[in-house]
Amino acid sequence: MTETAQSVRIDVWLWRARFFKTRALSAQMCDSGHVRLERFGLVNRVVKSSQAIKPGDRLIFALGSRLIDVEILDTGERRGPAPQAQTLYRANVSD
DSSP: OOSSOSOEEHHHHHHHTTSSSSHHHHHHHHHTTOEEEEETTEEEEEOOTTOEEOTTOEEEEEETTEEEEEEEOOOOSSOOOHHHHGGGEEEOOOO
8 A cells, every 4th residue: 555645535545446447437427426435434425526536445336337436556646557556445245
């Protein structure tokens, strides 16, 4: 985990993790209330793209016809290539 960044805006993190092509699209998704944030076992709807998230949090949202459920491992420092972006989270797959 990066020690310099303890938390980051949710729209920035979604963009850095490459779930959305632009930061504006990730902000729109957050502002529309389609993202859920789980922290300390409590699940809340995200209604502001400025919501701060940190490692250990869990995000749940729909992307196309898929339900995305990820645990945040790192906040990242920049938007890098896909292999680097995949190190920012762990996908939670339920059978």
